[in-house]
Amino acid sequence: MKTIIVYSSQTGFTKKYSEWLAEELGGETISVKEASKKDDDFFDSFDAIVYGGWVAVEKIHKLDWFTSRMAKWRGKKLAVFCTGASPATYSGVNTLLDKALNDEQEKYAKVFYCPGGLDYSKMSLGSKMLMKTFSAMLKSKKNKTEDEKAMAEHVSASCDMTDRKYLAPIIEYLRK
Known part of the structure; x- marks a missing residue:
């Protein structure tokens, strides 16, 4: 199966998963910036x-x-994965995945989540400010849920949660 992984990566986590996925599938990667230039x-x-x-x-x-x-690619196997600073067990992940595609798009593609991380040294100033504000808001909140406690911990500093094991469901889906 000839596979291409198109990715957008701000700090490198999505690119890392894209490259790992290409290795596993014998595919190739291309940034969305470059893909946008293609016919x-x-x-x-x-x-x-x-x-x-x-x-x-x-x-x-x-x-x-x-x-x-997607409509042009209906005869192809289509998938989406996303990376974030949340652990895979964070309840907000399922909400994100449920909202990513509409009902029609879900007939042709599936969405997956791969925990990435944060690398404050590679973030744009705007993203850093957004994350620091979010972290401060979570830390100051009283009566935090377990999810909020975990999230506050994860966004307070740079971290890397990438692991090839998170690609297994994507690979299985694509090989069906």
Whole structure:
């Protein structure tokens, strides 16, 4: 199965997963910036197209690039994965995944989550400020839920939660 993984990565976690996935599937990777420059027929030779993006403010970055092309790719195996600073067990992950695609798009693609992390040294100033504000808000909140306690811990400093094991469901889905 000829596979391409298109990705958007701000600090490297999504790119890392994309490269690991390409290794596992014998596929290739391309940044969404480069993919945007390609004609539609560039994707014709691929059997599977995967989009990987990072999560910010409960949305998958540049997902619209992928979803706007899905109708053209209906005969292909389609998947989306996203990375974020939340542990895989965080309850907000399921909400994010449920909202990523509409009912029609869910007929043709599936969405997955891979815990990434935070690398404050590689973030844009705006992203750093957003995350630091979010961290401060969580820390100051009284009566935190278990999810909020875990999230406050995870966003307080740079961390790397990447693990190849999170790719297993994506690989299984694509190989069906």
